[in-house]
Amino acid sequence: xxxxxxxxxxxxxxxxxxxxxxxxxxxxxxxxxxxxxxxxxxxxxxxxxxxxxxxxxxxxxxxxxxxxxxxxxxxxxxxxxxxxxxxxxxxxxxxxxxxxxxxxxxxxxxxxxxxxxxxxxxxxxxxxxxxxxxxxxxxxxxxxxxxxxxxxxxxxxxxxxxxxxxxxxxxxxxxxxxxxxxxxxxxxxxxxxxxxxxxxxxxxxxxxxxxxxxxxxxxxxxxxxxxxxxxxxxxxxxxxxxxxxxxxxxxxxxxxxxxxxxxxxxxxxxxxxxxxxxxxxxxxxxxxxxxxxxxxxxxxxxxxxxxxxxxxxxxxxxxxxxxxxx
Amino acid sequence: xxxxxxxxxxxxxxxxxxxxxxxxxxxxxxxxxxxxxxxxxxxxxxxxxxxxxxxxxxxxxxxxxxxxxxxxxxxxxxxxxxxxxxxxxxxxxxxxxxxxxxxxxxxxxxxxxxxxxxxxxxxxxxxxxxxxxxxxxxxxxxxxxxxxxxxxxxxxxxxxxxxxxxxxxxxxxxxxxxxxxxxxxxxxxxxxxxxxxxxxxxxxxxxxxxxxxxxxxxxxxxxxxxxxxxxxxxxxxxxxxxxxxxxxxxxxxxxxxxxxxxxxxxxxxxxxxxxxxxxxxxxxxxxxxxxxxxxxxxxxxxxxxxxxxxxxxxxxxxxxxxxxxxxxxxxxxxxxxxxxxxxxxxxxxxxxxxxxxxxxx
Numbered sequence: 001x002x003x004x005x006x007x008x009x010x011x012x013x014x015x016x017x018x019x020x021x022x023x024x025x026x027x028x029x030x031x032x033x034x035x036x037x038x039x040x041x042x043x044x045x046x047x048x049x050x051x052x053x054x055x056x057x058x059x060x061x062x063x064x065x066x067x068x069x070x071x072x073x074x075x076x077x078x079x080x081x082x083x084x085x086x087x088x089x090x091x092x093x094x095x096x097x098x099x100x101x102x103x104x105x106x107x108x109x110x111x112x113x114x115x116x117x118x119x120x121x122x123x124x125x126x127x128x129x130x131x132x133x134x135x136x137x138x139x140x141x142x143x144x145x146x147x148x149x150x151x152x153x154x155x156x157x158x159x160x161x162x163x164x165x166x167x168x169x170x171x172x173x174x175x176x177x178x179x180x181x182x183x184x185x186x187x188x189x190x191x192x193x194x195x196x197x198x199x200x201x202x203x204x205x206x207x208x209x210x211x212x213x214x215x216x217x218x219x220x221x222x223x224x225x226x227x228x229x230x231x232x233x234x235x236x237x238x239x240x241x242x243x244x245x246x247x248x249x250x251x252x253x254x255x256x257x258x259x260x261x262x263x264x265x266x267x268x269x270x271x272x273x274x275x276x277x278x279x280x281x282x283x284x285x286x287x288x289x290x291x292x293x294x295x296x297x298x299x300x301x302x303x304x305x306x307x308x309x310x311x312x313x314x315x316x317x318x319x320x321x322x323x324x325x326x
Numbered sequence: 327x328x329x330x331x332x333x334x335x336x337x338x339x340x341x342x343x344x345x346x347x348x349x350x351x352x353x354x355x356x357x358x359x360x361x362x363x364x365x366x367x368x369x370x371x372x373x374x375x376x377x378x379x380x381x382x383x384x385x386x387x388x389x390x391x392x393x394x395x396x397x398x399x400x401x402x403x404x405x406x407x408x409x410x411x412x413x414x415x416x417x418x419x420x421x422x423x424x425x426x427x428x429x430x431x432x433x434x435x436x437x438x439x440x441x442x443x444x445x446x447x448x449x450x451x452x453x454x455x456x457x458x459x460x461x462x463x464x465x466x467x468x469x470x471x472x473x474x475x476x477x478x479x480x481x482x483x484x485x486x487x488x489x490x491x492x493x494x495x496x497x498x499x500x501x502x503x504x505x506x507x508x509x510x511x512x513x514x515x516x517x518x519x520x521x522x523x524x525x526x527x528x529x530x531x532x533x534x535x536x537x538x539x540x541x542x543x544x545x546x547x548x549x550x551x552x553x554x555x556x557x558x559x560x561x562x563x564x565x566x567x568x569x570x571x572x573x574x575x576x577x578x579x580x581x582x583x584x585x586x587x588x589x590x591x592x593x594x595x596x597x598x599x600x601x602x603x604x605x606x607x608x609x610x611x612x613x614x615x616x617x618x619x620x621x622x623x624x625x626x627x628x629x630x631x632x633x634x635x636x637x638x639x640x641x642x643x644x645x646x647x648x649x650x651x652x653x654x655x656x657x658x659x660x661x662x663x664x665x666x667x668x669x670x671x672x673x674x675x676x677x678x679x680x681x682x683x684x685x686x687x
Contacts, residue, residue, distance in 0.1 A: 039660045041563060123375065213568070214568035214569045215568060220658045228602065233604055242583050243596065244597075273658035275379075275569050276361065277358040277378075
């Protein structure tokens with residue numbers, strides 16, 4: 001974690017870079033302070049007067065690349081963390097957004113909060129002040145100060161982060177940071193798969209029963225680009241009914257995970273956005289681990305890569321044809 | 327009025343006692359969420375924080391079976407088909423434990439929509455008649471709370487049958503309605519110390535700070551109705567998901583669909599959200615609210631302009647919002663409806679002459 005001076009310098013550098021690019025873009029999308037010190041909110045910087053609104057700290061949890069699909073065709077600047085940059089790469093790879101319309105401000109990031117973890121650790125509904133230190137997060141609450149260990153409240157993706165530095169950028173702001181780990185071992189998936197089928201089924205039944213079908217998971221996903229022509233809303237064909245039953249809720253999550261196989265960059269926006277705290281990223285990680293095993297592929301790390309499910313080989317190394325002959 | 331004392335460690339037993347007579351929905355902690363669950367043995371209701379969702383589910387279920395239908399062919403004349411309908415069963419008496427005063431007030435606002443527009447909605451009316459609210463009064467406003475902006479308060483009794491006030495080691499319980507009296511009859515009267523603690527609490531009720539003057543809001547909103555730049559700016563970050571509307575204690579929109587299988591089916595009423603593009607998508611393909619700007623404008627307009635104008639005949643300024651703050655707290659991108667409302671008052675004052683309604687509310 002950089003010191004306070006480094007943080008101030010970094011913001012000055014970001015504001016200067018944004019100011020430099022403002023004449024070339026319609027606006028720059030970055031982070032501003034939300035309704036309290038633990039919440040950030042996306043802000044559009046249109047002129048010099050908006051520069052002061054920009055912030056960057058571990059409360060900047062959103063992946064701003066989510067807005068790119070809706071803003072196609074606009075010439076805009078975008079502030080990205082390392083993980084967010086992978087969504088940008090994936091969107092460019094799928095030719096959903098155009099590189100020449102984008103000015104990317106890359107911010108090396110040493111982790112953002114998982115607000116679900118923070119909410120479990122402390123009653124943050126009346127938080128007055130937040131201070132981020134090297135290993136701790138200090139919350140000033142009405143009853144006094146609460147100190148949380150940073151590692152306990154960072155998002156899981158940050159604890160295993162391999163790409164703290166944006167993989168694509170026009171401006172890199174501040175010093176690059178070391179990765180948290182060299183490899184994703186998918187330990188969470190391994191542990192989950194040790195449970196029996198019945199235990200796993202019971203787990204998901206319990207979790208999914210909380211779902212309110214608000215589709216925040218879908219709409220917050222930077223790669224869920226069907227938006228309002230989603231098959232979850234289709235009456236014809238009639239894949240899902242409008243009932244809030246376990247079956248419908250579960251079917252949608254399975255569809256979501258399958259449609260993101262080989263595309264999902266594990267930014268975690270689906271899970272973060274869920275108002276009911278359902279751990280749906282687990283489903284996407286399962287798919288990604290399979291993709292890694294079978295195709296040795298990882299989404300959103302290289303602009304030139306061809307996603308394995310966008311192409312095929314006559315003979316795949318790891319897919320047996322089961323000996324069937326035509 | 328009699329004050330009773332429900333010790334914290336007796337809440338589970340009391341809930342079990344209520345569950346003998348009622349279908350009980352009680353909040354439990356599940357990870358970062360506080361969820362209403364139907365009573366189950368060994369349940370430990372959690373009353374320490376407001377539930378993640380409002381208590382609306384008890385009055386307007388997310389999915390409601392309105393009736394079932396079956397078609398039957400006339401064997402002697404195959405051109406004739408008869409339809410048989412059977413009504414859904416009336417709801418069981420339901421007790422909702424753990425909503426906050428803002429949630430209970432939400433029921434009062436849903437009544438406006440479903441009971442006070444000339445025709446009472448029979449399903450809603452049946453749920454409402456059989457529902458009891460055992461509400462937990464609030465101690466200190468959260469960062470997202472603004473009930474005092476919209477006519478509520480941390481100890482507001484509107485819509486509640488019983489109010490539970492947090493005191494040392496438990497709750498001081500006070501019945502608000504005759505039905506509430508019945509609910510608390512088995513709870514012993516509070517000892518003097520609890521009575522004193524409650525009196526002291528009521529005497530220094532939490533001061534949520536001054537509320538802004540919202541009386542000009544309906545007019546200011548109309549003045550700003552056609553200013554799409556304003557609404558585009560406000561909605562730029564919105565994801566168009568349904569979190570705000572589905573967690574809202576007063577959002578009342580629903581969809582009606584038939585789920586048919588073969589010759590039989592069910593007619594369902596399910597929650598709908600005006601934040602979805604599909605909400606206003608017409609059969610022709612035309613959509614009168616094509617953008618997030620249009621849709622966010624509708625959500626704000628309904629709560630702070632159309633509803634107050636419709637019910638102005640009652641001689642009061644009433645918003646279709648209880649200030650519970652869930653739409654702020656759970657919004658993935660932290661859209662703050664308070665900020666929007668204040669911006670409407672400010673910008674609407676400047677452009678009062680520019681009203682150019684392109685869509686009738």
